[in-house]
Amino acid sequence: MMTISDPVACIAAAPASAGLFLDFDGVLADISSVSDGAVVRPAVPELLLRLNERLGRVAIISGRPVDYLHEMIPTEVDIVGLYGLEWRSNGVIRSLPEAEAWRDTIDSLTAVAVAQFGSAPVEHKGLSLTVHYRSDNGQAAAMSDWVEQQAAELGLEARAAKQSFELHPPIARNKGTAILDMADSLDPVVFVGDDLGDLPAFDGLDELASRGVTTFRVVVESDESPREMLDRADVIVSGPAGAEAMLRRLVESLG
Ligand SMILES: [Mg+2]
Incomplete structure (x- = not known):
């Protein structure tokens, strides 16, 4: 050492x-306020x-x-x-093959998130999903609740990230x-x-x-x-x- x-x-x-x-x-990359802008x-x-x-x-x-x-x-x-x-x-x-098994679930959930919060704050990442509250702090509590609820119902994992919440396949x-x-x-x-x-x-x-x-x-x-x-x-x-x-x-x- x-x-x-x-x-x-x-x-x-x-x-x-x-x-x-x-x-x-x-x-x-400098942090950007739009989800796809870094x-x-x-x-x-x-x-x-x-x-x-x-x-x-x-x-x-x-x-x-x-x-x-x-x-x-x-x-x-x-x-x-x-x-x-x-x-x-x-x-x-x-x-990861075990992550691929969740792709359809994440796809459907993305549509639900867009219906709930609009398309702007919803970032579909393929094998995971992120909802951002950077442009509207007032949404943070509702997003947190929604993410926790979906995680519990579908067996996904909820994670907090920068000005956002994420749903991930339950893979360590x-x-x-x-x-x-x-x-x-x-x-x-x-x-x-x-x-x-x-x-x-x-x-x-x-x-x-x-x-x-x-x-x-x-x-x-x-x-x-x-x-x-x-x-x-x-x-x-x-x-x-x-x-x-x-x-x-x-x-x-x-x-
Ligand atoms: Mg970073």
Whole structure:
């Protein structure tokens, strides 16, 4: 185990065995008020590509469907979508068969959600469903109740996310299990996130740390940062611009 307190220096000391995992929204893309509006910052794809060439493993781990990220992230860089229900590896997109069994249920439920809340706040993610209250805070309580009720009736799992609630197939996958699936023999391991859905990734890092792996929990801070995230941060950077600056510093330090 190394005792360097800066993730960039730590990765630069052992790039070939380093794992760098990143959330997308609020980390590599500025948060947008519309559900389908997060666009990768222009310099990020090239930085990811260069890091992917040098590091043991680089992957995006997102609550977004892989389809959404597919064109914005270079094919060489792996993507885990829907918190691990689907992924793109070496350019090939796959999903968990047990999650696929829920696709029709999610399709029907999307129609019900649109009838209830209108189409604008409803985001159909294929194997999961999100309802957003960002544009109308007054809807939050009704959405929370509706999501809890559907979860109970259909056997889905309800999750809180940034200004939204999500319904997922009841499959024990999250950003933490995604990291543990990919982190085999990596050291150090860094995860960069900004939101509640990223807390399980920190749990994953804790599990790795308990095995002696050097880990870094990097939080991208905004004026909406959940307290629980900041409390667990090893390093805090300011906004997606700060995350991009960290990636650039890492590329430069690798020469
Ligand atoms: Mg995020």
